[in-house]
Amino acid sequence: MTTFFLAQARFPAPEFETYRLPELVMEEAVFDSSLLRAGLLLLFLFGSGYCFYRRRSRKALLLLHLLGLAVFGFLLHACPCPVGIVQNIAEAAATGAPLPLAYLLLFTLPLLCALFCGRLFCAGACPLGALQELMPGKKFRLPPALDRFFRLGAVLVLLLVLVCTVAGIGFPLCRLDPYLPIFLRSFNHPYLWLTVVFLLLGLLLSRPFCRYICPYGVLLRLFSLLAWKKPVITTHDCINCRLCQQSCPNNAIIAPESAASPAQRKRGLRRLELLLASIPLALALGGFLGYAAAPLLYPLHRAISLEQKLQQRAEPELAVEAFEKSQQPVTELSAAADRGRRVIRTGLTLSGLLFAAWVLAELLAQARRRPEEDIHCIDQTLCLCCGRCYQACPLEKPRPSQPDRRT
Amino acid sequence: MNRRNFLQSIFAVLLAAPFALLFRRTKSALPGTLWQIDPSKCIQCGQCARACILRPSAVKCVHQYAACGYCLFCSGYYHDQRHKFDTAAENLRCPVDAIERTYIEDPYFEYKINEDKCIACGKCVKGCAEFGNGSLFLQVRHNLCKNCNQCHIAAVCPAGAFVRVPASRPYIFKHAGEAK
Numbered sequence: 161m162t163t164f165f166l167a168q169a170r171f172p173a174p175e176f177e178t179y180r181l182p183e184l185v186m187e188e189a190v191f192d193s194s195l196l197r198a199g200l201l202l203l204f205l206f207g208s209g210y211c212f213y214r215r216r217s218r219k220a221l222l223l224l225h226l227l228g229l230a231v232f233g234f235l236l237h238a239c240p241c242p243v244g245i246v247q248n249i250a251e252a253a254a255t256g257a258p259l260p261l262a263y264l265l266l267f268t269l270p271l272l273c274a275l276f277c278g279r280l281f282c283a284g285a286c287p288l289g290a291l292q293e294l295m296p297g298k299k300f301r302l303p304p305a306l307d308r309f310f311r312l313g314a315v316l317v318l319l320l321v322l323v324c325t326v327a328g329i330g331f332p333l334c335r336l337d338p339y340l341p342i343f344l345r346s347f348n349h350p351y352l353w354l355t356v357v358f359l360l361l362g363l364l365l366s367r368p369f370c371r372y373i374c375p376y377g378v379l380l381r382l383f384s385l386l387a388w389k390k391p392v393i394t395t396h397d398c399i400n401c402r403l404c405q406q407s408c409p410n411n412a413i414i415a416p417e418s419a420a421s422p423a424q425r426k427r428g429l430r431r432l433e434l435l436l437a438s439i440p441l442a443l444a445l446g447g448f449l450g451y452a453a454a455p456l457l458y459p460l461h462r463a464i465s466l467e468q469k470l471q472q473r474a475e476p477e478l479a480v481e482a483f484e485k486s487q488q489p490v491t492e493l494s495a496a497a498d499r500g501r502r503v504i505r506t507g508l509t510l511s512g513l514l515f516a517a518w519v520l521a522e523l524l525a526q527a528r529r530r531p532e533e534d535i536h537c538i539d540q541t542l543c544l545c546c547g548r549c550y551q552a553c554p555l556e557k558p559r560p561s562q563p564d565r566r567t
Numbered sequence: 568m569n570r571r572n573f574l575q576s577i578f579a580v581l582l583a584a585p586f587a588l589l590f591r592r593t594k595s596a597l598p599g600t601l602w603q604i605d606p607s608k609c610i611q612c613g614q615c616a617r618a619c620i621l622r623p624s625a626v627k628c629v630h631q632y633a634a635c636g637y638c639l640f641c642s643g644y645y646h647d648q649r650h651k652f653d654t655a656a657e658n659l660r661c662p663v664d665a666i667e668r669t670y671i672e673d674p675y676f677e678y679k680i681n682e683d684k685c686i687a688c689g690k691c692v693k694g695c696a697e698f699g700n701g702s703l704f705l706q707v708r709h710n711l712c713k714n715c716n717q718c719h720i721a722a723v724c725p726a727g728a729f730v731r732v733p734a735s736r737p738y739i740f741k742h743a744g745e746a747k
Contacts, residue, residue: 170636170698170699170700171636171637171638171699171700172636173633173634173635173636173637174636174637174675176671176672176675177672179671179672179677181632181633182632182677182679184629184630184631184632184633186629186706186708186737186738187708187709187710188709188710188737189601189709189710189712189714189734189737190709190710190712190714192599192734194599237713239713239714239715239716240716244716244717245716247716247717248716249589252589253585253588253589258600258731259589260599260600262599263599264586264589264590268586271582272583275579275582275583330717330721330722331716331717332717333717334715334716334717335717335719335722340715341620344620344621344713344715346620346621347622348620348621348622349620350618350620350719382582383582385578386571386574386575386578386579388575462727477725478610478612478725478726479725479726481610481725482608482610482612482725482726482727482728483726485608485610485726486608486726
């Protein structure tokens with residue numbers, strides 16, 4: 161029983177002879193599952209590590225996905241999940257909002273795991289990923305260039321989410337998450353159409369949300385950049401049959417390339433010079449576009465939009481009514497609005513810069529000297545640990561349960 | 568240690584450093600937080616009935632009997648444009664007949680909210696606040712609330728009345744007179 165304020169006592173409570181005031185029963189909060197969630201997450205990370213690195217079995221991974229979907233998705237209704245906790249972390253870091261320990265654990269465990277052995281979180285412990293992985297249908301493989309371009313969407317989402325959270329606009333990711341309505345069993349969710357769109361998209365593409373939207377995936381990509389343990393398609397001598405490459409719908413397998421001819425090399429060098437020369441221009445453009453986009457976010461900010469409504473005063477508005485009832489001084493409001501504008505402006509400018517830097521870094525990474533190995537290997541930053549390539553590789557050690565395909 | 572391993576460890580330390588700073592913040596808030604309505608800010612706009620991802624909403628009207636005047640002509644119970652003070656639906660404020668009225672002694676009546684019927688439209692709350700004691704108010708009921716990380720009502724609440732409260736004290740009560 162906490163804070164109080166005095167209700168108007170226009171009509172004093174009568175003094176009854178026999179009547180007793182009924183007890184006001186207010187239910188306690190339902191059990192806070194976030195610590196349990198963190199424990200389960202650790203178990204699932206070990207599980208997916210075992211299935212992916214030891215058993216090397218897609219079947220086992222799919223089973224784990226099913227289990228993860230049931231436990232994290234339907235039993236614990238997916239919220240809070242590490243993907244959404246990105247926002248809590250940003251809010252806590254920027255404004256000093258309280259951050260439960262379990263949230264920090266949920267956020268850090270998958271990242272630590274990525275730092276040591278790749279994106280195991282995406283293989284079983286994430287209910288959003290599991291829902292997409294278990295989608296039936298033939299998954300089309302996009303051309304690598306197009307795939308890389310769409311993947312920039314996730315970076316953009318991460319930056320936007322960070323700016324919105326720090327500016328106090330709220331948690332846009334939790335509001336727009338396309339799979340959350342399924343886990344919450346909410347059929348009057350305001351963004352149910354997004355759910356339908358992403359479910360349909362999931363029939364054609366493998367993990368569309370994970371690859372093109374998920375902001376946590378961007379962090380996992382960064383953390384797995386120099387992972388200690390990397391997935392290996394085959395320990396035998398690769399016969400370059402390209403079956404694994406064709407089996408991967410996520411474009412995470414790097415095919416060996418023949419050495420460039422002198423003419424190609426020259427062209428490549430020219431391109432690299434051009435790219436290096438355009439760095440300042442690209443950064444400036446990114447920063448400028450971010451700065452120019454700031455007014456688009458203004459209407460979402462409470463103080464800024466309220467200030468605008470107060471100035472216009474076209475028709476009585478609920479928010480204005482509430483503001484007048486609160487008797488908050490107007491100067492305070494305009495100070496808050498100014499602060500909001502400043503945060504959004506600097507945040508978006510920085511985001512523009514960072515986005516440009518990310519694009520440049522990806523382009524520059526294309527220009528590096530190719531490894532001389534002539535085998536197919538996995539890019540662990542993009543690999544979602546689905547195990548399809550193990551299944552496709554003809555050199556994969558046969559298991560008792562699988563017929564030996566080599567004979 | 569080769570160059571790659573060296574770079575790897577530097578990278579790892581750099582990435583992990585911010586979390587060490589965040590760990591200091593966590594101690595203050597171990598049990599987590601819940602969403603609640605601050606009745607002093609609430610303007611009964613009706614969004615609680617519409618914006619919640621649950622239907623009916625996890626918000627319900629609460630009646631704090633200690634603040635109630637037990638009026639015969641309750642302004643939370645009767646509509647402004649009522650024709651008669653009887654229990655015909657056209658005269659009542661509640662659109663779903665969630666307020667149950669029982670006679671106690673002349674001229675007092677007890678008003679009880681039937682929470683299975685209540686849709687959190689806030690009409691009775693507004694009526695009670697305008698002409699009565701304000702003993703009716705809206706609260707998020709935590710046995711129903713899914714405690715979304717971002718509450719959908721909080722995002723649209725025009726009064727900014729949705730606040731995060733510590734899980735150990737999940738309700739914000741109105742209070743008149745002595746504490747109960």
